[in-house]
Amino acid sequence: MTREIRRLGVLTSGGDAPGMNAAIRAVVRACVHHGIKPYGIREGYKGLIDGQIEPMNARSVANIINQGGTLLKSARSQAFRTPEGRQTAFENFRSADLDALVVIGGDGSFTGATLFEKEFGIPVVGIPGTIDNDIFGTDYTIGYDTALNTVIEAVDKIRDTATSHNRLFFVEVMGRDAGFIALNSGIGCGAEEILIPEADRGIDHLIKSLERSDRTGKTSSIVLVAEGGKDGGAFEIAKTLEAKLPDYEARVTVLGHIQRGGRPSCFDRVLASRLGVAAVKTLMAGNSCVMVGVRNNAVALTPFAEAISKHNAIDDELLEVADIVSI
Amino acid sequence: MTREIRRLGVLTSGGDAPGMNAAIRAVVRACVHHGIKPYGIREGYKGLIDGQIEPMNARSVANIINQGGTLLKSARSQAFRTPEGRQTAFENFRSADLDALVVIGGDGSFTGATLFEKEFGIPVVGIPGTIDNDIFGTDYTIGYDTALNTVIEAVDKIRDTATSHNRLFFVEVMGRDAGFIALNSGIGCGAEEILIPEADRGIDHLIKSLERSDRTGKTSSIVLVAEGGKDGGAFEIAKTLEAKLPDYEARVTVLGHIQRGGRPSCFDRVLASRLGVAAVKTLMAGNSCVMVGVRNNAVALTPFAEAISKHNAIDDELLEVADIVSI
Amino acid sequence: MTREIRRLGVLTSGGDAPGMNAAIRAVVRACVHHGIKPYGIREGYKGLIDGQIEPMNARSVANIINQGGTLLKSARSQAFRTPEGRQTAFENFRSADLDALVVIGGDGSFTGATLFEKEFGIPVVGIPGTIDNDIFGTDYTIGYDTALNTVIEAVDKIRDTATSHNRLFFVEVMGRDAGFIALNSGIGCGAEEILIPEADRGIDHLIKSLERSDRTGKTSSIVLVAEGGKDGGAFEIAKTLEAKLPDYEARVTVLGHIQRGGRPSCFDRVLASRLGVAAVKTLMAGNSCVMVGVRNNAVALTPFAEAISKHNAIDDELLEVADIVSI
Amino acid sequence: MTREIRRLGVLTSGGDAPGMNAAIRAVVRACVHHGIKPYGIREGYKGLIDGQIEPMNARSVANIINQGGTLLKSARSQAFRTPEGRQTAFENFRSADLDALVVIGGDGSFTGATLFEKEFGIPVVGIPGTIDNDIFGTDYTIGYDTALNTVIEAVDKIRDTATSHNRLFFVEVMGRDAGFIALNSGIGCGAEEILIPEADRGIDHLIKSLERSDRTGKTSSIVLVAEGGKDGGAFEIAKTLEAKLPDYEARVTVLGHIQRGGRPSCFDRVLASRLGVAAVKTLMAGNSCVMVGVRNNAVALTPFAEAISKHNAIDDELLEVADIVSI
Structure with missing residues (x-):
């Protein structure tokens, strides 16, 4: 036809x-x-x-x-x-x-x-x-592919500065209902932990992961957070974590609409x-x-x-x- | 096992x-x-x-x-x-x-x-x-994916300057035996013509294509050339073309090993x-x-x-x- | 000597x-x-x-x-x-x-x-x-020069998506005590308004500026905020503004430590x-x-x-x- | 007035x-x-x-x-x-x-x-x-500043691949009469040698410089060439050099009009x-x-x-x- x-x-x-x-x-x-x-x-x-x-x-x-x-x-x-x-x-x-x-x-x-x-x-x-x-x-x-590159280019820059001990970087990315961006860009930027709606293992798992990083000699960690997870956005999670792990200094980046643009x-x-x-x-x-x-x-x-x-x-x-x- | x-x-x-x-x-x-x-x-x-x-x-x-x-x-x-x-x-x-x-x-x-x-x-x-x-x-x-992005980012910059009439840009990319880079980056950068080993239609086809571009109002054209094609590299083809189409002014970029590096x-x-x-x-x-x-x-x-x-x-x-x- | x-x-x-x-x-x-x-x-x-x-x-x-x-x-x-x-x-x-x-x-x-x-x-x-x-x-x-480029590259991407009417983007940049980053990157990215510690004209001036933008036909606006200004960070200012101008939809990006890294x-x-x-x-x-x-x-x-x-x-x-x- | x-x-x-x-x-x-x-x-x-x-x-x-x-x-x-x-x-x-x-x-x-x-x-x-x-x-x-960044971003990628011994990369940049681009981008990209019209010390100086690099343990070298120097463009100089130093393998990049464009x-x-x-x-x-x-x-x-x-x-x-x- x-x-x-x-x-x-x-x-x-x-x-x-x-x-x-x-x-x-x-x-x-x-x-x-x-x-x-x-x-x-x-x-x-x-x-x-x-x-x-x-x-x-x-x-x-x-x-x-x-x-x-x-x-x-x-x-x-x-x-x-x-x-x-x-x-x-x-x-x-x-x-x-x-x-x-x-x-x-x-x-x-x-x-x-x-x-x-x-x-x-x-x-x-x-x-x-x-x-x-x-x-x-x-x-x-x-x-989607462009957004992934936008996220990892941003996180690459954070990695440059992540040289101090016990420093924790939270980066909030898009994906209210779907963790594809967070998961793939998280692998791509070498994030220590990735929090996505589909497999959110909660703050306690994050704390355990950070303690493991500490033991294996990591000096700092980057956590990717998909917006709208059950524990809130990056700022909320950072606050919760700092309350539980007072030795850690958390820094937050919210990429926002940057992810929707670019060549x-x-x-x-x-x-x-x-x-x-x-x-x-x-x-x-x-x-x-x-x-x-x-x-x-x-x-x-x-x-x-x-x-x-x-x-x-x-x-x-x-x-x-x-x-x-x-x- | x-x-x-x-x-x-x-x-x-x-x-x-x-x-x-x-x-x-x-x-x-x-x-x-x-x-x-x-x-x-x-x-x-x-x-x-x-x-x-x-x-x-x-x-x-x-x-x-x-x-x-x-x-x-x-x-x-x-x-x-x-x-x-x-x-x-x-x-x-x-x-x-x-x-x-x-x-x-x-x-x-x-x-x-x-x-x-x-x-x-x-x-x-x-x-x-x-x-x-x-x-x-x-x-x-x-x-491969990174190399494609490297090529299109370079050609994007050439596109910015391609405002004059009858200007022709040749960009030589890698791919001695395989035209994957040239073909995909050629589509990605909006090349007017792509010369690859697997489907090399020769200089005459290129000339026809340029004449068509002229008729349809294109002011300038970008041609992607995979290195080692039968008509030579970008410099050779540019010379041949300028000889046949004296109105055209050809500019050549040879990307070389830039394509092998980068984040x-x-x-x-x-x-x-x-x-x-x-x-x-x-x-x-x-x-x-x-x-x-x-x-x-x-x-x-x-x-x-x-x-x-x-x-x-x-x-x-x-x-x-x-x-x-x-x- | x-x-x-x-x-x-x-x-x-x-x-x-x-x-x-x-x-x-x-x-x-x-x-x-x-x-x-x-x-x-x-x-x-x-x-x-x-x-x-x-x-x-x-x-x-x-x-x-x-x-x-x-x-x-x-x-x-x-x-x-x-x-x-x-x-x-x-x-x-x-x-x-x-x-x-x-x-x-x-x-x-x-x-x-x-x-x-x-x-x-x-x-x-x-x-x-x-x-x-x-x-x-x-x-x-x-x-400093690198940080400026980092900011404008980020904001350029936001600009791509800023096509809807009455949309307002707030981007928070570094500079607790000095507005050099915000002022220069604000000029560089074409921000509609720049809030810096040295010349903070307050929320009311921002509102007037947005109303002017509206009259002159701007469909959306980007506001650069230096962290630590007297009206708070980008999230705080966005909330204040949405309360005063309910027609506006505010989107927030916090660049954070991205600005300290990069090539x-x-x-x-x-x-x-x-x-x-x-x-x-x-x-x-x-x-x-x-x-x-x-x-x-x-x-x-x-x-x-x-x-x-x-x-x-x-x-x-x-x-x-x-x-x-x-x- | x-x-x-x-x-x-x-x-x-x-x-x-x-x-x-x-x-x-x-x-x-x-x-x-x-x-x-x-x-x-x-x-x-x-x-x-x-x-x-x-x-x-x-x-x-x-x-x-x-x-x-x-x-x-x-x-x-x-x-x-x-x-x-x-x-x-x-x-x-x-x-x-x-x-x-x-x-x-x-x-x-x-x-x-x-x-x-x-x-x-x-x-x-x-x-x-x-x-x-x-x-x-x-x-x-x-x-000018943008062109410098364009050149160093390109050469940075070449540097990634410059790991083999006795490899020599020639990069031709713009500047027919003025070596500002070559000199500044040459410093910026860490070029081993920079050939500019104003201070062209000739091929022999280049050869001496390469021999020194060899002695001090450099595995490969990047040479920036301003177009139109007295020894010709990058391709010509590469040929001359390969003839004189047969152990070296020269690779050429000609940036061309890339330098005139870009954000x-x-x-x-x-x-x-x-x-x-x-x-x-x-x-x-x-x-x-x-x-x-x-x-x-x-x-x-x-x-x-x-x-x-x-x-x-x-x-x-x-x-x-x-x-x-x-x-």
């Missing part, structure tokens, strides 16, 4: 992720390649409701592959959660005479896309763009380029309400319903590696 | 690759974890012949995960290619009372390891460490940590003459014979993506 | 600063150049008391010019604040047969050095090494190389209790007493520039 | 330099601050002749302070070297009703500006923007912000045909005639430091 598409809209939705621009660029140029006219929708679903829809071409995405953020901007839209909002969005969509939609974002964005498709029959394909790597159906989300890594740019090209092909092949992802190095499709409801689990092998290499 | 190992040697061999230190660290700490005494052999096979074998411990690999190069240094050894050289190496190996060997390097290093195992029955496991990503049996070699990316550090831990486990499980790699996100074993003789092919999907996104 | 020096000790003291290694390297190599035997004292004054004094040579400082932190480590020493501690330090100094001392650190380190010179007549020269740039007698301290910038490496060479010359010329700094691009000497008691003032021109360019 | 300015044009000319955007931004916002209407002229003098003059405002320079290159683009203009070309430029200037001009560029750009002022009485002020730091009247040109350093951003603000003030104060620079940390004016005809000399102190720290 194939679908004829004359005009295609693309938008970015949800939190920014490095590589979103590379995905937009790939969608736009794949359209040009296939004779489809690409349109950019600004500020996500909000812009669809506000009618911010503009024609793009191969040159309008020049020199953006290396830029963080998103050229089309992203915004939250309460209005799109209402039937009235989606109705207005649909009317703008039709006024612009668009045939299909590519949504770059996270699972919240795919939920909105699913409703839009169900209510108005708009063919829509999703591209996973979020630093959290928490979307089922793809081994990697766009922006995308090569991995993210290539991933985004592949998925952008694949999204257009997938729409042309007649699919809808599916996400294009990468599984086992090949492009793979996952229905939105599955991408939203299922979750990638933390790999036990990685947890074991983290334990072993932090000895 | 399991093998008892009391003392294990580890060496790095061949060209440096970022992440080798992370692999050494993981091997050493996995040994400590399993009650094995780790020994570092300096300067690869050369050091094995010279008797540069020293005990290591968890602390001797502290603060190296973020360093490029290799703590154990790497060197070429003509002597190890001779039976006499390997005999001396074996005697040193036995004097140090080592039971097994981990070799971090490329296919040349695995060839040496194979001979060493055959002649003296030393159990040996390999870890793929090379920026070229040209080893069969693993989706990624250690150092490893998070991807390479995690990969190296996983493979280091897996190498020790693999030896303990009784295997020998195999390489530990990562395939489809899981650790996988490949016999040295296969890793050496077979080659990863360039993915057609990527070639197509490269063509489409460079419109 | 000249002084004959046969053996010279060098130590780093106080908080780490990028470029300290380059300064150590320059001191050691200048010694070698002048026929003086260089000795490294580990962990600052603490190591002097503990007798951690070791001979160095041109090769022992190889490959450190590009490393953050300090090879000789730094530590605080309560003991050195006591006459008994300094007596022990002096005995170790004499046992090692050292003739002179170079101290790399901040004003606290120079205070200790002054006492050591007064009590025991040890010739000592200081090199200003601190990221805060708050030492009188030098236009730049070693590490030194070229500026800091050259500065450290110049000052390290100058420190040895200054001792050879018979001086003592002086700091070598750079003023108006030339090496300049300042007595410790002056370097400790006086302070560089924030330049009014810079404050005005900050106001104008943040329109 | 003061001059009333209602509308002011700004252009960038000559080779790109990181920080030019920060300077444009400062000029534009200083105009807004003083009630002057700012106009951007694209592609330098070429755009002035072509009539590419557009109004700007505070928002049109948003989010550019951290970008390399120049928003206004830069181009060479043969036409502006002719009286006819300048006449057309003047007519466009008058049509746009502009009162004054700010030129950001190098000495070639100031030569053009001088003619334009003489022939048509247009008040013009220059801002030194070039990576070469070769303009008299300012201690630093915009872009500007904090130093360059602050410098550019100060000079942009100062340029507008200088015009308002009634000056013309002068360059605003920074001398001894303060803004200083230099007549174009002097800025063009005189040259900064290489500092002997730095040459001595380079010799000492490379021991």
Whole structure:
């Protein structure tokens, strides 16, 4: 089955992720390649409701592959959660005479896309763009690899200064519900301990770990904390620990939105380029309400319903590696 | 089947690759974890012949995960290619009372390891460490991801200055026999054309591509050249092109050994940590003459014979993506 | 007047600063150049008391010019604040047969050095090494330039994501008593507002500034906060502001010790190389209790007493520039 | 004396330099601050002749302070070297009703500006923007500090791999007539030898230096070569040296236009912000045909005639430091 598409809209939705621009660029140029006219929708679903829809071409995405953020901007839209909002969005969509939609974002964005498709029959394909790597159906989300590098580059600098005895550095990273960033960047930066939602062994385990470090001659320790764990953020845990181990001096870094920006890594740019090209092909092949992802190095499709409801689990092998290499 | 190992040697061999230190660290700490005494052999096979074998411990690999190069240094050894050289190496190996060997390097290093195992029955496991990503049996070699980032960061800077009309930038990257670096970094940096050994379409195709860029309004173009292609390096191609297209002003950058160094990316550090831990486990499980790699996100074993003789092919999907996104 | 020096000790003291290694390297190599035997004292004054004094040579400082932190480590020493501690330090100094001392650190380190010179007549020269740039007698301290770059690289990433309306980013930087980091990195990163101890115009001024930004069409704002200002750190100010401006969503980043590490910038490496060479010359010329700094691009000497008691003032021109360019 | 300015044009000319955007931004916002209407002229003098003059405002320079290159683009203009070309430029200037001009560029750009002022009485002020730091009247040109960091970051990576014996790395940097980049980045990266036009001691000195390195135990050496020296570029010198020292294996890196791009350093951003603000003030104060620079940390004016005809000399102190720290 194939679908004829004359005009295609693309938008970015949800939190920014490095590589979103590379995905937009790939969608736009794949359209040009296939004779489809690409349109950019600004500020996500909000812009669809506000009618911010503009024609793009191969040159309008020049020199953006290396830029963080998103050229089309992203915004939250309460209005799109209402039937009235989606109705207005649909009317703008039709006024612009668009045939299909590519949504770059996270699972919240795919939920909105699913409703839009169900209510108005708009063919829509999703591209996973979020630093959290928490979307089922793809081994990697766009922006995740860059965020990992951002975290380890920051922690590398802390390591330079970690020469005094009994000094403890807490670094809070993103990942409210998913510990992928904390676990992988924790291995990557050589953290002595990693606190993630999926395998939070509590403050007492942390204390034991620090005592072991002390015995084995470590002069200082770096602890990575995923935001929103059960023991609180980095500042809370640092306070708790200082109360229990008064010899230790704790220093806290909260990386915050730094993790959402920055020039995308090569991995993210290539991933985004592949998925952008694949999204257009997938729409042309007649699919809808599916996400294009990468599984086992090949492009793979996952229905939105599955991408939203299922979750990638933390790999036990990685947890074991983290334990072993932090000895 | 399991093998008892009391003392294990580890060496790095061949060209440096970022992440080798992370692999050494993981091997050493996995040994400590399993009650094995780790020994570092300096300067690869050369050091094995010279008797540069020293005990290591968890602390001797502290603060190296973020360093490029290799703590154990790497060197070429003509002597190890001779039976006499390997005999001396074996005697040193036995004097140090080592039971097994981990070799971090490329296919040349695995060839040496194979001979060493055959002649003296030393159990040996390999870890793929090379920026070229040209080893069969693993989706990624250690150092490759970092090298890609190094290339795109360099080319990003060139892109900033590429504002004048009819300006042509040639950037020569590594990859004498394999175009993985050029192809992937070429997509990542948004190169207008990528010249790789596996799919070299010649100067004439390049000229056509530049003429197309001109028509579509590109003001300047960046061409990635893998060293050692049939039309020569970047300087040669630039000269040929300027002769054929006198309106163009060509500028050349030769990245050279910059690509072999630098702080490893998070991807390479995690990969190296996983493979280091897996190498020790693999030896303990009784295997020998195999390489530990990562395939489809899981650790996988490949016999040295296969890793050496077979080659990863360039993915057609990527070639197509490269063509489409460079419109 | 000249002084004959046969053996010279060098130590780093106080908080780490990028470029300290380059300064150590320059001191050691200048010694070698002048026929003086260089000795490294580990962990600052603490190591002097503990007798951690070791001979160095041109090769022992190889490959450190590009490393953050300090090879000789730094530590605080309560003991050195006591006459008994300094007596022990002096005995170790004499046992090692050292003739002179170079101290790399901040004003606290120079205070200790002054006492050591007064009590025991040890010739000592200081090199200003601190990221805060708050030492009188030098236009730049070693590490300051690198810290500025660290801050702006972090904030650049935040800027990528600052696309939504009414979003407010607070970034807390170091500088308890001196706003040099906040003011200069604030200009460098294009902060909308900069809160520094020397010119803290209070929350109300910040609110007015945000309202102006709103009127002139800014979609989001970045506020740099020097730690320890009168309105508290970034988290406190963010809370106060969200209470007063409920439409704004505030996001907080606390950079912390990231600012003390990282590869030194070229500026800091050259500065450290110049000052390290100058420190040895200054001792050879018979001086003592002086700091070598750079003023108006030339090496300049300042007595410790002056370097400790006086302070560089924030330049009014810079404050005005900050106001104008943040329109 | 003061001059009333209602509308002011700004252009960038000559080779790109990181920080030019920060300077444009400062000029534009200083105009807004003083009630002057700012106009951007694209592609330098070429755009002035072509009539590419557009109004700007505070928002049109948003989010550019951290970008390399120049928003206004830069181009060479043969036409502006002719009286006819300048006449057309003047007519466009008058049509746009502009009162004054700010030129950001190098000495070639100031030569053009001088003619334009003489022939048509247009008040013009220059801002030194070039990576070469070769303009008299300012201690630093915009872009120079960033270029130094670009070079040392590249060479740092080479240093990681420089572990084998008798290996020699040649790195060619920019600076056809001025060795500032080579000398300062050479000190910064710890180069064993630096070949600059101003103090080229020839191949024989280089050979002696390598022999000394050999004796003192250096395993490998890095040589920085300023392009266009009397012994040729890095490739030529490498060949000559390999012929004379067959034991050495030479590796060459040519950085090329990488040095002109990249995100500007904090130093360059602050410098550019100060000079942009100062340029507008200088015009308002009634000056013309002068360059605003920074001398001894303060803004200083230099007549174009002097800025063009005189040259900064290489500092002997730095040459001595380079010799000492490379021991």
